[in-house]
Amino acid sequence: MNIALLLEMAAEAAPDRVALVCDGRRWTYGDLLDAARGAFELIRQSQVEYVALLDESSEAAVIAVFGAALAGVPYCPLNYRLPDADLAALLGRITPALVIGDEEGIQRLAGEHDHTVFSREEFVLKAQETVPDDDAREYDPGEGIAIQLFTSGTTAAPKAAILRHSNLLGYIFGTVEFGSADEADAALVVVPPYHIAGISALLSSIYSLRKIVMLPSFSPEGWLALVGGEAVTNAFVVPTMLARIIDAMEKGASGEVSSLRAIAYGGGKMPLEVIQKALERFPEAGFTNAYGLTETSSTIALLGPDEHRDALASDDPKVRARLTSLGKPIPTVEIEIRGENGEALPAGEAGEIYVRGEQVSGEYKEKSALDSEGWFPTRDAGFMDEDGYLFLSGRADDVIVRGGENMSPGEIEDVLLTHPAVADACACAIPSVEWGETVGVAIVTREGHALPCETEIKDLVRARLRSSRVPEKVVFVAELPYNEMGKLLRRKVKDVLAG
Numbered sequence: 001m002n003i004a005l006l007l008e009m010a011a012e013a014a015p016d017r018v019a020l021v022c023d024g025r026r027w028t029y030g031d032l033l034d035a036a037r038g039a040f041e042l043i044r045q046s047q048v049e050y051v052a053l054l055d056e057s058s059e060a061a062v063i064a065v066f067g068a069a070l071a072g073v074p075y076c077p078l079n080y081r082l083p084d085a086d087l088a089a090l091l092g093r094i095t096p097a098l099v100i101g102d103e104e105g106i107q108r109l110a111g112e113h114d115h116t117v118f119s120r121e122e123f124v125l126k127a128q129e130t131v132p133d134d135d136a137r138e139y140d141p142g143e144g145i146a147i148q149l150f151t152s153g154t155t156a157a158p159k160a161a162i163l164r165h166s167n168l169l170g171y172i173f174g175t176v177e178f179g180s181a182d183e184a185d186a187a188l189v190v191v192p193p194y195h196i197a198g199i200s201a202l203l204s205s206i207y208s209l210r211k212i213v214m215l216p217s218f219s220p221e222g223w224l225a226l227v228g229g230e231a232v233t234n235a236f237v238v239p240t241m242l243a244r245i246i247d248a249m250e251k252g253a254s255g256e257v258s259s260l261r262a263i264a265y266g267g268g269k270m271p272l273e274v275i276q277k278a279l280e281r282f283p284e285a286g287f288t289n290a291y292g293l294t295e296t297s298s299t300i301a302l303l304g305p306d307e308h309r310d311a312l313a314s315d316d317p318k319v320r321a322r323l324t325s326l327g328k329p330i331p332t333v334e335i336e337i338r339g340e341n342g343e344a345l346p347a348g349e350a351g352e353i354y355v356r357g358e359q360v361s362g363e364y365k366e367k368s369a370l371d372s373e374g375w376f377p378t379r380d381a382g383f384m385d386e387d388g389y390l391f392l393s394g395r396a397d398d399v400i401v402r403g404g405e406n407m408s409p410g411e412i413e414d415v416l417l418t419h420p421a422v423a424d425a426c427a428c429a430i431p432s433v434e435w436g437e438t439v440g441v442a443i444v445t446r447e448g449h450a451l452p453c454e455t456e457i458k459d460l461v462r463a464r465l466r467s468s469r470v471p472e473k474v475v476f477v478a479e480l481p482y483n484e485m486g487k488l489l490r491r492k493v494k495d496v497l498a499g
Helices: 004-013 029-046 059-071 084-093 103-110 120-129 165-175 196-208 220-229 239-250 272-281 305-313 317-324 409-416 454-464 490-498
Strands: 018-022 025-028 050-054 075-077 097-101 116-118 145-150 160-164 186-189 211-214 234-237 262-265 286-293 298-303 333-338 351-357 376-384 390-395 400-402 405-407 422-432 436-445 473-476
Touching: 004 029, 004 059, 004 165, 004 196, 018 029, 018 059, 025 029, 025 059, 029 059, 029 097, 029 120, 050 059, 050 084, 059 075, 059 120, 059 145, 059 196, 084 103, 097 103, 097 120, 103 116, 116 120, 145 165, 160 165, 165 196, 165 298, 186 196, 186 220, 196 211, 196 286, 196 298, 220 234, 220 239, 234 239, 239 262, 239 272, 272 286, 272 305, 272 317, 286 305, 298 333, 305 317, 333 376, 390 409, 400 422, 400 436, 405 409, 409 422, 409 436, 409 454, 422 490, 436 490, 454 473, 473 490
Parallel strands: 018 211, 050 075, 050 097, 075 145, 097 116, 186 211, 186 234, 234 262, 262 286, 436 473
Antiparallel strands: 018 025, 145 160, 286 298, 333 351, 351 376, 376 390, 400 405, 422 436
């Protein structure tokens, strides 16, 4: 089956229901399906092998996703925030493509390639003008690749992660009920179009017949205004966005948020202080922590609304700790924690998180990362407690190995964040002649608090953890580097610590 089936079912069930609001313009499900079929015609006429988006979120992204699916061509949204050299390299890897975005910039970066280039406005207009007069077209059956996303590279070139129609539909059919949303339901989508969270939010909202409200460029004030103006009921944010929203509200930013019933978050580690404040600021909203990866077609574990509220209200440290967990695996996947030799670990022991299920692609254009039994190594480190709650302790590559002892940066950071003057913290491995690696930390101090001394920081860690976790180097910085999805860029912190 083809992912375009989701839009076709929605348009057949409710052709006149508003499906999308972007920059004040409203699109019905019928409008979107017509435009997607027009985009199919443009793609076929262009004889391209990819459809790429180099732009912010807009109706063009929605039309391109489904137009590419109907044409049987991979949809490949690109991170428009990348440096020119990186974008030029990516555009060279998907030639020939129909590319939507800044025409002048695309020609400058990849003019030597055989790309067909449209501005956002021109693509949308031509897609509407090229709608076929009849339904006699033969669309792609959906047996191949639906989405190709370039993973963020660190020291190597980005890998091209492959998501097939079957992976995406496996996720949607296993987690979303068709037509389950009321006509007044509205989901605010603010994550970038090149991230799996944005694509899965689009697909799940359309299948449930929920109105999508797009905010192309995030600001706390813009987010609050749209929530009130469109009576938004559902929203997805990354931790840094939620922190900025709460900070803006504490500083007097106003907005009518009573319509919000559900707030999901993911993409990075949620600080305990932020989620506690959010639960207080939005007392009527149900919060969900959604953990997933590009290679798993989005969510594989959830911490639900009741679990959030129960944890916040509990005096039991074990129950309260669940606020920092990823929740439990969704019913359609299996999750296993494995040790260094690939052995399954019991509850409470930390290792690498593996996942298996129909929605799990684990496939790259270069090769598949699945093992012989279909398990995908996430490269995330974590553990599962005896009640089945999954806890993340960072990337497997981020583990600090001091004298043969493996240490999680997360456990050190959690202790540092208990200090009243510490607003944010990052622990990293730094070279050590004696131990091979040891602990270095970068700390952001809270506004209005005096800078703590290095000895005070070391004593705090020593009192709560083993002496081996005590940082050998402490630096104070104005802010920590995060990407647009709220992931901490440890490699950049390592550069600061090395300096």
